[in-house]
Amino acid sequence: MQTSPPADTIEARILADPRYAALVRDRQRFSWLLTAITVIVYSAFISLIAFDKPLMAQPIGGGTISLAVVLGAAMLVGTIAICAVYVVRANGEFDSRLAEILDKAK
């Protein structure tokens, strides 16, 4: 394995492309943002259950369904949704930006 790519290889051309640095930065920022949201929302959910059970047992809209059930369902749907948000942007925008960079480098 080489430690630094020699000049004028495909690697060097990718590294020299400012769009590469921008792509990596955007994707990284997006990943960490979504990771933080996931961890915070989940921790909040567990803490709510641990610290305020009566609130969670509160019925919603005069029926039987409780806040806990609604929030739990929202956690299931939200987990799937946040994955979808990432995949749509990564497989769309990020991948096409990457394809342009690779095309130019070749």
Next chain:
Amino acid sequence: MMRSMWRCAALLVLLGWASGATAAITGAIQRQPTNWTAILMFGGFVGITLWITGAAARRTRTVSDFYTGGGITGFQNGLAMAGDYCSAASFLGITSQIFNDGYDGLIYAIGFLVGWPIVLFLVAEKLRNLGRFTFADVASYRFLQGPVRSFAAVSTLLVVTFYLIAQMVGAGQLIQLLFGLPYLYAITVVGGLMMVYVLFGGMRATSWVQIIKAVMLLSGATFLVLGVMAQVGFSFETLFARAVAVKTKLALESGLSPGDAATKGRAIMGPGGFIKDPISALSFGFALMLGTAGLPHILMRFFTVPNAREARKSIMWATVWIGYFYALTFVLGFGAIVMISFNPDYVGVGGALRGGNNMAVMHLAHAIGGNLFLGFISAVAFATILAVVAGLTLSAASAISHDVYASVMRKGNADPVKELRVSRITTILLGIAAIILGVVFEKQNVAFMVSLAFALAASGNFPVLVMSLLWKGCTTNGAAWGGAIGLLAAFGLTVLSPVIWVAVFGFDQAIFPYSSPALFSVPAGFLAIWLISLLDRSPRAALDKAGYPDQRLRSETGFGVHEAAAH
């Protein structure tokens, strides 16, 4: 007596909150009458999968075929991951927990789901871009191969062994529960079939066993949910209201005053005693969330797809199916309250389920679809164990043959025929060991073993993977020793926790008061990697750091990616 048994069972469920598999199977297991319908259906499943294994065996020629199965699509891989992850015990255990206590089962289910976005955001595509067969390919990419791969192999074997023991014991209990056959039969059948799938079919057969099983489980559970919803006019409000009414009536019958009975009935709609201690709860949550991103048999599935794009789709689909599965179990648990609570065929005096604590969904299947459907669901539950153990075995066999034998002992110049032979010998030894361990641990509480597997994966593998992928300053020593310290911390804290210190060793007071170590051992792992790397002044450390830009480029772009489907 019944009450203390139930309390004991509830405790086991709590301890095993982090358990992927059999941990939710708790309480006394009563052997059932021999269930020939289920055995026949299971035989059908085995027949189909063996036929596929035969076909796969004819196409498994290279080492790459054996480890990766020659490439499947993201959608197929997502289903296979769901098949690997949605365990029989979640299915039986969570539905029964909801049948007894209501809402709490959902908390458990959500914990299992939240790890998937983390895997997606932080590791999946980089893993696919850098790795070929095992996660050690990625963790050791720019490092000295020996130390990092040795660490990864040890940690893989540890995680897999704990997980495997729990699966084997669970298989034995399930087969008594569902098929009415003796324990030893179950263990031997599972161990034997697992060896056949992995030995002859490799990853290709294993993937298809998981896919078929996932489809069977999801369609069976969907059918059951439709049966439940038809009973309540497809209204969730009616379903929950009736469940509360049933629980209230049961409480009245047990002699409570009308006011107390109403409170007790309502209690199923909110969280109960499941989470008592917030620190333990969060710690379990972190073990689940981060452990998923460190489970070697889950990570290995990313190498079965051709590129990062398909790896992302794999997780998308896995998350959809696993989330859907848990939503179904929630409805099924409440459906069981409504449909079987007053039927003396299913529930004995005092509201206890006939056949043991975990039978709620089985009785529900019988109530909705009769004996034939009960047989189908039993066969699916058992097939689940096969899917999981085959995946586990394959990841352990790869750790030995690819990481230890080919990369460390032969320095990457192994003869492919010999490498394949090593992985097959490992598979046979593991199969035999799994059968023996399953027998040895029959009476043990396996709940903590699965939670330990998750905690080890979260504290050892996850920090090493993240630091080697994302931190330029990480060095060989940092990754290998820091990872080992994370593993040791998880292991040590578990021994000092109430689960072992009090329950096994019999001391009065646990030194470490929480039931899961992850909240402390995961940061310990990260800290150790950071500190050791920082202090590392060896010549190798300079090389490790210099290798980062190249690794980074490849992990970000997939440039020069090893083709998963290369033949």
